[in-house]
Amino acid sequence: MQRIGPAEIQSLAPAGHYIALRIGFAFPVEEINALPLDWVDHYTKNRYMLFDPIIRWAYSSVGALRWSEIPIDDPRKIISQAQTFGLRYGAAISVFDGNAAGQRSFGSFARSDRDYSDLEINLLHAYVKRRHAEMAPPTNLTMAELEALGMVRDGKRLKEIAFDLGVTEGAVKQRLKNAKIKLGAKTGTQAAALASQYGLI
Amino acid sequence: MQRIGPAEIQSLAPAGHYIALRIGFAFPVEEINALPLDWVDHYTKNRYMLFDPIIRWAYSSVGALRWSEIPIDDPRKIISQAQTFGLRYGAAISVFDGNAAGQRSFGSFARSDRDYSDLEINLLHAYVKRRHAEMAPPTNLTMAELEALGMVRDGKRLKEIAFDLGVTEGAVKQRLKNAKIKLGAKTGTQAAALASQYGLI
DNA sequence: CATTGTGTTCTCCTTTGTGGAGAGTTTAGA
DNA sequence: TCTAAACTCTCCACAAAGGAGAACACAATG
Structure with missing residues (x-):
């Protein structure tokens, strides 16, 4: 074909x-x-x-x-x-x-x-x-990554997310970093928008 | 009633x-x-x-x-x-x-x-x-504000947006600040997500 | 003509996010 | 079981975003 x-x-x-x-x-x-x-x-x-x-x-x-x-x-x-x-x-x-x-x-x-x-x-x-x-969305994002991404989308700051999740800010940063790589996004904002569009969060 | x-x-x-x-x-x-x-x-x-x-x-x-x-x-x-x-x-x-x-x-x-x-x-x-x-979305966002917001959502940096639009970075910041206020968003990320959800961008 | 409102630009400063390097901990497979 | 991959976390340096205030241009309004 x-x-x-x-x-x-x-x-x-x-x-x-x-x-x-x-x-x-x-x-x-x-x-x-x-x-x-x-x-x-x-x-x-x-x-x-x-x-x-x-x-x-x-x-x-x-x-x-x-x-x-x-x-x-x-x-x-x-x-x-x-x-x-x-x-x-x-x-x-x-x-x-x-x-x-x-x-x-x-x-x-x-x-x-x-x-x-x-x-x-x-x-x-x-x-x-x-x-x-x-157009298949990535399926390899972990729950931790999606959780952080959802909170970013909702307007939370990293510090706030870290407190809410009971982890350090560095950990949150890493989760978002991974999420960005998996989604092929350049910024956290784009990652959140993509995940939202894909229905992941 | x-x-x-x-x-x-x-x-x-x-x-x-x-x-x-x-x-x-x-x-x-x-x-x-x-x-x-x-x-x-x-x-x-x-x-x-x-x-x-x-x-x-x-x-x-x-x-x-x-x-x-x-x-x-x-x-x-x-x-x-x-x-x-x-x-x-x-x-x-x-x-x-x-x-x-x-x-x-x-x-x-x-x-x-x-x-x-x-x-x-x-x-x-x-x-x-x-x-x-x-739940009525705000209708008072200007084209300039929506344009900047759309570019943020697509992963562009303020510097890049300023260059593309031919305005200063400060102007872009101001547009995004206005957009955030009008949308009731805490961060640029949330503003982009909301505008996207509302179908504004 | 003065006023009001909106949009643009600037500066200065603070807070936040990003990127790189690395290490400990699970998980899955050979 | 050993190994590799994936996941999680830490730390640091630097870039980017956010916030406040002020000046300027311009159009619409009274």
């Missing part, structure tokens, strides 16, 4: 695409929205998210299929409305690795000219799977 | 309640989950969120009503399943203030013995409205 990137995605989905990576409880860690602006506007204004059969399929299934094959009814006629915005044929990809955080990623890709071939669907599937894997 | 607090909520919803405050794109700023643990477990395992008629009503409406009056069909029989967990009668409240961020809050309250009276519904409605208002 060849390795594809954003440029290939662009040519595989000339009418637009949407990718949500690492959806935890409800929100993605990263979102790529390359859908037509007028469609996004219409979709948002009408709060279609909860009624979109593609989203509902993606949340409850794993795999890849064409929009035309989605086995969920569409009371608001969202798919046929999308067609009037150029999103005529599409493919949906849903990836889920059953990890502790239960994170899921999905992508929706569209073109106007013809339906997707099996090969193309496989390419898109591989792409979303790869992006999903790349 | 009397002002009610958590204790009154407890007695108004002896079978459990759930409140999600300030849902932006999809996730709440604060979540209070006082529903029976076995029901939460069952609900989560079956990914009922997208099919729950109460959630779907709350996302698409504003106001208050009894579960029995919800005008959305329930293909997965979630409401009748809830009854077997003691959530027999319930009220749903949805609050939306049409602000820039488009944030919405909702609550779901349950009891086993009898349905809710109009007075009780009004009390619950007032409570959710008040909590919603209390």
Whole structure:
């Protein structure tokens, strides 16, 4: 299987695409929205998210299929409305690795000219799977590290954290240092933001 | 209208309640989950969120009503399943203030013995409205302040931020100081985390 | 025109956080 | 069991962030 990137995605989905990576409880860690602006506007204004059969399929299934094959009814006629915005044929990809955080990623890709071939669907599937894997949060942070990080996020100073935890300030510093390395963060602030986004704290 | 607090909520919803405050794109700023643990477990395992008629009503409406009056069909029989967990009668409240961020809050309250009276519904409605208002994010942060805050979150140092923005380090400090005051944060880290949670950056 | 408020810049000083080097203690595997 | 890796803690030097006060520019307001 060849390795594809954003440029290939662009040519595989000339009418637009949407990718949500690492959806935890409800929100993605990263979102790529390359859908037509007028469609996004219409979709948002009408709060279609909860009624979109593609989203509902993606949340409850794993795999890849064409929009035309989605086995969920569409009371608001969202798919046929999308067609009037150029999103005529599409493919949906849903990836889920059953990890502790239960994170899921999905992508929706569209073109106007013809339906997707099996090969193309496989390419898109591989792409979303790869992006999903790349965004995997580190799982090797210790409880001590996450605990300190959470307290930093909540505005506590190292001295205060040390007192609350009953350890020295140096120990807290080391825990945060480790956390920063594991998260690939440059500062404590970034480490806290990342851990928060990953749902670790 | 009397002002009610958590204790009154407890007695108004002896079978459990759930409140999600300030849902932006999809996730709440604060979540209070006082529903029976076995029901939460069952609900989560079956990914009922997208099919729950109460959630779907709350996302698409504003106001208050009894579960029995919800005008959305329930293909997965979630409401009748809830009854077997003691959530027999319930009220749903949805609050939306049409602000820039488009944030919405909702609550779901349950009891086993009898349905809710109009007075009780009004009390619950007032409570959710008040909590919603209390959680309103500050809207008075300037673009300069948010810009600096976003860069801090992304792991940049003040010196680096100052260089990138073409201002002095002192100016950056001042912007962050203002941001901290407006957000009620003790440290820059907390300010960044809060702004991120509020969807400001 | 004066006033008020906001944003920018500066200085001086204190407190806090960061980075490096190292050592004792568990834990997991060969 | 021995070893390596991971975890925890300590100490120090230095860089960065935080806090207070004051001056200046500018726009909106009265």
